[in-house]
Amino acid sequence: MYGLFLRALQSYVCVTFGAEPLARAMAAAGAPPEGFEPLLRYERQTLRNVLHQVSTQLGRPEEGILEDLGTFIITDAGYSATRRLLRFGGANFAEFLYSLEELPDRVRLALPDEDVPILHLTDLGEGQYQLVCETGCAELGVVLLGMLRAMADDYGALVTIEAEPGMEGAMILSIRLLDPRFAEGRRFELSTTG
Amino acid sequence: MTARPASHRPPHPPMAQAPAEPAGQGMPRALVGLHVSACELGRIMPMHTILTPEGHVLSAGPTLLRLFPGETILGKSFFGLFELRAPVWITDMAGLTSRCFHKLRLSPRGPGAGLRMRGIAVPLDDGKGLLVNLSFGIDVMRAVRKMQLTDMDFAPTDLAMELLYAVEANAAVRGEMRELSRRLVGARLQAQEEAQTDPLTGLKNRRACDSFLSRLCREGASFSLMQIDLDYFKQVNDRLGHAAGDHVLRHVAGVLQSQARVQDCLARLGGDEFTVILPGLTDPARLLAMGERMIDLVNRPIPFQDDHCDVSASIGFAIVPEGLRLDPNEVLGEADTMLYAAKGAGRGRVMGTRLGEPAEPIEPAAPPPTG
Structure with a gap:
């Protein structure tokens, strides 16, 4: 895996910071100059190298880059398919959270080879949720954090999300849904054309 | 829920x-x-x-x-x-x-x-x-x-x-695959562009030929350059189609390979134009003999399916003595001039010149037999 991930990171850096810092980071990381192929497999070390070099070039911490990458995946027009697929999960943010446990199966409908983190959601009541993200790749957990924050915006929900590391690279996200209808969410229809 | x-x-x-x-x-x-x-x-x-x-x-x-x-x-x-x-x-x-x-x-x-x-x-x-x-x-x-x-x-x-x-996710993945295919097609075109080999005949291509010639000129080495052009090739294409034409080009490439030495550079520049660069070979008599053998072999009917193709070849060559360091284009130009002279003299002929001396065309004593 990591092809989709690396490709997204590449797009994020290029769109947000420009081709120059991206080219420098790719060269410094020994990445192919033509970029990564989303459907090919890469080593996790490649991801770490590229992330480290992007962080160095931009002078920003890796965690911040990963979280912003998660936001980028939801909000950038080039990734509208991802947002749409996630919005299929439910009519409001709470339903969307519930649907996350089904996400790995849904991803496998299209990408049978992809290793998707295992997600466990516990409804603690009163708008509090705990999402455990079991993955061999802690970076994915941070990206997920950014994606969830962006999805909350998309639904117009007011949430706070705190992340803490769990056992064996897992990540525990504490989600507090303060107001499911805080703002006007982005319009969403199941069909793409009217 | x-x-x-x-x-x-x-x-x-x-x-x-x-x-x-x-x-x-x-x-x-x-x-x-x-x-x-x-x-x-x-x-x-x-x-x-x-x-x-x-x-x-x-x-x-x-x-x-x-x-x-x-x-x-x-x-x-x-x-x-x-x-x-x-x-x-x-x-x-x-x-x-x-x-x-x-x-x-x-x-x-x-x-x-x-x-x-x-x-x-x-x-x-x-x-x-x-x-x-x-x-x-x-x-x-x-x-x-x-x-x-x-x-x-x-x-x-x-x-x-x-x-x-599933429908949307597959559409997204299909989109990525289309993009990947597009990039692969681009990469293949670029690779072909940068390749050194003519895919049809397996000889070197113009790019490889140019770099071989440039190196010899730069080093001031002695060599000869032959320009070979097929005669009656268009008729083969017209009469029997492009598959026959391709067959003839491959056959001629084989003829050139059979007559050249390992160190020589054999190239097809496109169409029915071939170039042979022969490092160190400056003896006009040997070049004439080699050219005539090539023409003789090309003249023989080339079987194709139930039919056969008849072509001939004209050859012009330029001999470059050691130490001249000529412009590669000048060498090509002189060999071309000889080629046109050979064609003008009735096709199926070899003509050459030695550069850096008072230009004196080199011709065989008698016209070669035409098939």
Whole structure:
């Protein structure tokens, strides 16, 4: 895996910071100059190298880059398919959270080879949720954090999300849904054309 | 799942409790007596309808109502709202009752016309009518588009969302694959551009030939350069087609290879033009003999399928003595001049020149035999 991930990171850096810092980071990381192929497999070390070099070039911490990458995946027009697929999960943010446990199966409908983190959601009541993200790749957990924050915006929900590391690279996200209808969410229809 | 607010559902008329019973293979009908309100039934079967014994709509699930926007379907005939086609035409309650427990194929009339739906009907107790449950089946993509449906319109047990998800996700992946193919085609074109080999004959191409020639000129090495052009090649193409033409080009490449030395550079520059660069070979007599042997071999009929191709060749060469460091284009130009002279002198000939000396054409004593 990591092809989709690396490709997204590449797009994020290029769109947000420009081709120059991206080219420098790719060269410094020994990445192919033509970029990564989303459907090919890469080593996790490649991801770490590229992330480290992007962080160095931009002078920003890796965690911040990963979280912003998660936001980028939801909000950038080039990734509208991802947002749409996630919005299929439910009519409001709470339903969307519930649907996350089904996400790995849904991803496998299209990408049978992809290793998707295992997600466990516990409804603690009163708008509090705990999402455990079991993955061999802690970076994915941070990206997920950014994606969830962006999805909350998309639904117009007011949430706070705190992340803490769990056992064996897992990540525990504490989600507090303060107001499911805080703002006007982005319009969403199941069909793409009217 | 969080209960959905009732306000999202269209209002329902009050309805008599409708006990629905299973098809009951081996199960006594009396075992299940359901008491469900129309609203509750609409939650688990948003596309159900209950028909009176006369075939009128007594109640309908919220998604079924959406198929007829702005229309009151309650009290109307089910057979006026839907066209029931397969496997037989069903136009009344007697027909529908006889098809209970079987898969129905039907299409709504009105704005949803053309949607291919499926359904099943079961009889209610004491001849109180029928419970019919419908689904969009595989046509759900079109239904979603046509009727502006949302995930609220499907029962939580319905796999419609998964189907939509799979279709969209596959479209996204297909898009990525198209992009990948596009990039691969671009990369292949670039690789071909940068390649050194002529794919048709396996000889070197113009690019490789240019770099070989440039190196010799730069180093001031002694060498000769032969320009070879086929005669009557166009006629082969015209008479027997391009496959025959390609066959001839491959054959000629083989002839050149059989006559050249390992250190020589053999190239096809395009079309029926060949170039041979011979490092260290400056003896005009040897070059003439080599050229004549090449022409002699090319002149022989080349079998192609049940036919044969007849071509000949003209050759011009330029000899570059050591230490001249000429411009590669000048060498090519001089060899071309000799080639044109050979063609002008009647084709099937070899002519050459030695550069850096008073230009003196080199010709064989007698014209070579033409085949």
